[in-house]
Amino acid sequence: MARLVYQPQSxxxxxxxxxxxxxxxxxxxxxxxxxxxxxxxxxxxxVKREVLVKLPVLGSYYEDKTPASDKPF
Incomplete structure (x- = not known):
């Protein structure tokens, strides 16, 4: 029969x-x-400008390539 022995733990x-x-x-x-x-x-x-554009591999995917003349604001 197995006996259980109590061992205190710090x-x-x-x-x-x-x-x-x-x-x-x-x-x-x-x-x-x-x-x-x-x-x-x-x-x-x-988030797009400050985080996603600065990712090493995926940064170019999130860059805004729209010319300034086509932006409404």
Whole structure:
């Protein structure tokens, strides 16, 4: 018959164990939420100009190539 032996755990060790357990899940949810926020806010001129144009690979896709003469404002 197996015996269970109680081994006390320090508070620091318990905190590290819990944080390691949640880090991957929170990271995945954080990346998903950030991607969704950028997708939903990509039509906003401020987000487009300050964030999306400065992306290394996709920046040229979001640049405004409309001539100044064709802009109403």
């Amino acid at each position: 508070p620091l060790n318990a905190t590290l164990t819990a944080s390691r357990r949640w880090a991957t899940s929170l990271g995945v949810w954080g990346v998903g939420a950030g991607t969704a926020a950028l997708l939903l806010l990509s039509v906003t001129p401020l």
